[in-house]
Amino acid sequence: MPPVLRVKNVLMIFAIAMACCLLAEAAADTRKKPSASRPCNCKKDSVAKKSGKAAKSRKKTVSVPCHPRGYVDPAIQKNLNAAFRDMKKAGIRPAVTSAWRSSAKQASLHRCSNSAKCRIQHPGLYRAKAPGTSLHEAGFAVDIAGVAVGRRGAKRLTPRGRKIVQIMRKNGFAWRYGLADPVHFEADPRRHGYKSAKQAIKVSQSRCQVKFTSASKARPKARRKTGRG
Numbered sequence: 001m002p003p004v005l006r007v008k009n010v011l012m013i014f015a016i017a018m019a020c021c022l023l024a025e026a027a028a029d030t031r032k033k034p035s036a037s038r039p040c041n042c043k044k045d046s047v048a049k050k051s052g053k054a055a056k057s058r059k060k061t062v063s064v065p066c067h068p069r070g071y072v073d074p075a076i077q078k079n080l081n082a083a084f085r086d087m088k089k090a091g092i093r094p095a096v097t098s099a100w101r102s103s104a105k106q107a108s109l110h111r112c113s114n115s116a117k118c119r120i121q122h123p124g125l126y127r128a129k130a131p132g133t134s135l136h137e138a139g140f141a142v143d144i145a146g147v148a149v150g151r152r153g154a155k156r157l158t159p160r161g162r163k164i165v166q167i168m169r170k171n172g173f174a175w176r177y178g179l180a181d182p183v184h185f186e187a188d189p190r191r192h193g194y195k196s197a198k199q200a201i202k203v204s205q206s207r208c209q210v211k212f213t214s215a216s217k218a219r220p221k222a223r224r225k226t227g228r229g
């Protein structure tokens, strides 16, 4: 073979080898690219799923009064605390069965107390006043269990009940309905900065509203219906 042809053959082999190397590298790159891009796609998916959930929960927004269970107006909290201290000294552990109520709850109790069937189902319920008229809606009334015994219409004070009535009166709470609603004690809003019971109810019912993102959170728990005022 002449020397010129030999050099051409060597160059051709070298060129083929280089081409093979470049093709192999290109193939390796295309294998890497999809796995590198996958995490970005997953993140987008999760963000899309999260925003979808948020949109769903925003749909169920409701307002409810948000005073906690056992709430009374701050103006009478000291009186109630003093009464509880006196009871403790007398060896009595008071069981408060009802304090502040929303007007919706009062309406429900009022409906129940007007139904013979519902009253049989809830023997602890006395004649509940119409919504907008009960001092429970103002945070000026509390119901305390264990004051009287006996069937409805023939109740009598227990020794413990007599002591509770005495202590509550001493601390500014009237036993307003006596044995007709023995659990009920209330203070007068007019002695604590309000013009009337109606005004105190209006203030308490509108002072505190909160928005929940889920309707299920706003649904009140089923509780035993008790009390009157």
Ligand SMILES: [Zn+2]
Residues within 6 Å of the ligand: 098, 136, 141, 142, 143, 183, 184, 185, 227, 228, 229
């Ligand atoms: Zn009551």
